[in-house]
Amino acid sequence: MSLTKPNQQLRRDLKEAAALIKWSGADLMKMAVRMSEAGFESDARELLTIISGFPDVEDKLVGYADEVKAGRITRAAEQKK
Template sequence: MALTKPNQELCRDLKSASRALEEAAHELLGAAKQCSEIELKVAMQKIEMLHRLADRLIAHADKVKAGRIAHDPEMGSWPDGDI
């Protein structure tokens, strides 16, 4: 099933947000390596949360591709365009 342009953009945006979360988790890990053990443990919990959220976004993108989630034109877009 071919995706409409809005659904392609939605899928692309979800994947882009997922990559941004993964990159943030990677940067947080690099910074956390220089912290105390307690701070490292807290950082690792945050990193785990970022990875879970990134995985959820990819799962949503897969649902868009499968046609189970669709862009709703009634929702419009962000008031000032892209975030």
């Protein structure tokens, strides 16, 4: 099944958001390591706690993008910017 342009954009947006979360988590992990090495262990632990939920959210967004592709989620009308 071919996706409409709004649904193609929705799928791209979801995949882009998932990728952004993935790379942000990697960057924040590096920052947490540097913080820990600099003596800010409690701040590093707090940062790690925050990013621990990133993979679950990333997986959800990828799953939603797959549902858009399968036609189970659709954009009713094109969103105005």
